[in-house]
Amino acid sequence: MSKRxxxxxxxxxxxxxxxxxxxxxxxxxKAWASSTMWRGIERILVGRDxxxxxxxxxRFCGVCTTVHALTSVRAVEDALNLEIPxxxxxxxxxxxxxxxxxxxxxHFYQLSALDWVDVTQVLKADPAKAASIAESLSDWPGNSKxxxxxxxxxxxxxxxxGQLGIxxxxxxxxxxxxxxxxxxxxxxxxxxQALEYQRYANQVVAMLGGKTPHIQNVxxxxxxxxxxxxxxxxxxxxxxxxxxxxxxxxxxFVQNVYVPDVCAVAGLYPEWFGYGKGxxxxxxxxxxxxxxxSTKYALPxxxxxxxxxxxxxxxxxxxxxxxxxxxxxxxxxAYYTGSGPLHPFEGTTNPDFTDWKEDGKYSWxxxxxxxxxxxxxxxxxxxxxxxxxxxxxxxxxxxxxLAKISAIAKVQATPAMLHSTLGRHGARAVRTAxxxxxxxxxxxxxxxxxxxxxxxxxxxxxxxxxxxEGVGFHEAPRGALSHWVVVDNGKIKNYQAVVPTTWNASPxxxxxxxxxxxxxxxxxPVAQPDHPLEVVRTIxxxxxxxxxxxxxxxxxxxxxxxxxxx
Amino acid sequence: MRIGVYxxxxxxxxxxxxxxxVVRLVDSQWHFDGDVVVEDLGTPAIELPTHxxxxxxxxxxxxxxxxxxxxxxxIYDREEILKYSPGLRVSPHxxxxxxTLLMLDLTSESPRLVTLVGVVPDVTNMGIGLSQVVTDAxxxxxxxxVAEVEKLGVTATRRALPRDADLWWAA
Numbered sequence: 001m002s003k004r005x006x007x008x009x010x011x012x013x014x015x016x017x018x019x020x021x022x023x024x025x026x027x028x029x030k031a032w033a034s035s036t037m038w039r040g041i042e043r044i045l046v047g048r049d050x051x052x053x054x055x056x057x058x059r060f061c062g063v064c065t066t067v068h069a070l071t072s073v074r075a076v077e078d079a080l081n082l083e084i085p086x087x088x089x090x091x092x093x094x095x096x097x098x099x100x101x102x103x104x105x106x107h108f109y110q111l112s113a114l115d116w117v118d119v120t121q122v123l124k125a126d127p128a129k130a131a132s133i134a135e136s137l138s139d140w141p142g143n144s145k146x147x148x149x150x151x152x153x154x155x156x157x158x159x160x161x162g163q164l165g166i167x168x169x170x171x172x173x174x175x176x177x178x179x180x181x182x183x184x185x186x187x188x189x190x191x192x193q194a195l196e197y198q199r200y201a202n203q204v205v206a207m208l209g210g211k212t213p214h215i216q217n218v219x220x221x222x223x224x225x226x227x228x229x230x231x232x233x234x235x236x237x238x239x240x241x242x243x244x245x246x247x248x249x250x251x252x253f254v255q256n257v258y259v260p261d262v263c264a265v266a267g268l269y270p271e272w273f274g275y276g277k278g279x280x281x282x283x284x285x286x287x288x289x290x291x292x293x294s295t296k297y298a299l300p301x302x303x304x305x306x307x308x309x310x311x312x313x314x315x316x317x318x319x320x321x322x323x324x325x326x327x328x329x330x331x332x333x334a335y336y337t338g339s340g341p342l343h344p345f346e347g348t349t350n351p352d353f354t355d356w357k358e359d360g361k362y363s364w365x366x367x368x369x370x371x372x373x374x375x376x377x378x379x380x381x382x383x384x385x386x387x388x389x390x391x392x393x394x395x396x397x398x399x400x401x402l403a404k405i406s407a408i409a410k411v412q413a414t415p416a417m418l419h420s421t422l423g424r425h426g427a428r429a430v431r432t433a434x435x436x437x438x439x440x441x442x443x444x445x446x447x448x449x450x451x452x453x454x455x456x457x458x459x460x461x462x463x464x465x466x467x468x469e470g471v472g473f474h475e476a477p478r479g480a481l482s483h484w485v486v487v488d489n490g491k492i493k494n495y496q497a498v499v500p501t502t503w504n505a506s507p508x509x510x511x512x513x514x515x516x517x518x519x520x521x522x523x524x525p526v527a528q529p530d531h532p533l534e535v536v537r538t539i540x541x542x543x544x545x546x547x548x549x550x551x552x553x554x555x556x557x558x559x560x561x562x563x564x565x566x
Numbered sequence: 567m568r569i570g571v572y573x574x575x576x577x578x579x580x581x582x583x584x585x586x587x588v589v590r591l592v593d594s595q596w597h598f599d600g601d602v603v604v605e606d607l608g609t610p611a612i613e614l615p616t617h618x619x620x621x622x623x624x625x626x627x628x629x630x631x632x633x634x635x636x637x638x639x640x641i642y643d644r645e646e647i648l649k650y651s652p653g654l655r656v657s658p659h660x661x662x663x664x665x666t667l668l669m670l671d672l673t674s675e676s677p678r679l680v681t682l683v684g685v686v687p688d689v690t691n692m693g694i695g696l697s698q699v700v701t702d703a704x705x706x707x708x709x710x711x712v713a714e715v716e717k718l719g720v721t722a723t724r725r726a727l728p729r730d731a732d733l734w735w736a737a
Contacts, residue, residue, distance in 0.1 A: 060576075
């Protein structure tokens, strides 16, 4: 008999993502992804000064703040064809990188590692053996036997107190948990270390952005970071080196802890390369602009149809018609008036709530389409596009990760295996490693440019009479993010944000084509319908920006379980 | 003693802006002696640990869901936050508080003293502007925050020349 599961809070943050799955013979047969919360930020912006939009957009989501500030100013600058001084590009790039380093590390350790790691198994581990395994994976100094022993003692004390604290709601002892005790111990010790190292990345954002989580230093036309080598209050050599010292702490953690841990988990759950494939049209956008006109980028982006890397087509910039004309949003199954598909410049956000209807409207998320097709966004899309484009850093770290996974799994891991739940985790680690190298590159570019005597940070915008349109994009931690703005006589006339989770959590469209989350869950195993850990694994691999819950239903639609997922 | 005074909430979700509004009012009118940071953290989510780690005490202001009339002020201590946290959930950002405290317990960096000055909201959907009842509660909420900071042994002085509270979103 088929059973249906609905998952209503998968991450602990922001709004509600709801997953409904129908389970039969221990696997998902049908899936629906929906959002239960209407945001409507776009409507708040109509009539406002476009120079202020970034202040509002970075407040509209509880998770992604910085990325919406940067994307918003890019959209307005694009409408004005405004060039950005090099210092401003590099400073923004460093903020984006540091933000992503923080976000990806937190995502793996704090938000998703415990889908794979059983904390209670830590007590059975041999700390000496754990230390020697960890030392075989990398030369990170935090892997000593004493370190492992101390972590084990900490967990033991927690278990004995009966108060598991942060670990209280896990899938402990679930049949899908298969790591050896020593690997669980290594992962938990790195979970604790990640709490420290992620903060260094956050401090880089604060140093440049003025504060976190809501940065204060961007402006349409550049940044507000005064550069003066002779001033204590401005960006000077001391501050540049203080920033580098922070990066020098984060980078080894990414390369010697995060990457090996993901490879170890992947190598020990090789069957998960067989699940979670979903939509294999991949969309990413180029980022880290290197010139004032934003025509050259440190990271490539583009589109891969049907998982075929040979068919990769690059996106050359925000003006590229392949990108600019390629994006539409469909409201057929979303709680908005009209059905679409509409281009974001003509997009509307007028609510039309109907309750959850399996064959009708069922989500507050619109269905974005690229070239008329659903597309997966996120680190996997970014890495596959970079790999297809022949980007040397993307190739280097992807090949290194695949080699490491092959050695642990004792099977040959190939790029084709990345179209999967584990592939998304692996790609996120690869992207983080690539960004960790680019952090130093951008730091050097900024430092060299400042030492050359360039202190320019801002080109003032002037708004023409009449209507102008602009799009800003950013390859954010969760994938391609774009803001589309129409400005009329210097005031915002229309504003649409097409966010990564909208691409991935997309509902069906007018043709009934399902979105990436929905597709990725088909044939996903579910050992215990009332503890749908496997569904959570696949959804978490996308790094959703919303809290989520799973509902289990049987064939008649009777609720089996409603599971809040952390 | 390192102290953080933080307003939490989404300024674009009507009464959820109460936390940011209150700390901005406090900061514009009061000066605290000692190592005190006063900040509107907005919706910090996964960045909250950075703002709590290593602090001895924090006073947070946020909208809270409680069985009380909108505009009511409720004060919770650390133990109550950990115990009742799910009930405090009214908006997207707050699950992070309880979890952040528990997470920082693991690394022994959690603030010992945590006080949440909660204000019961009336309207929390998307949109700008506080409801009348919550607007009326602002002075009392600001006083409650100042009183909680003073309990930590800090001297609070009214600024001779108040600063602009800069509630830019409502302008």
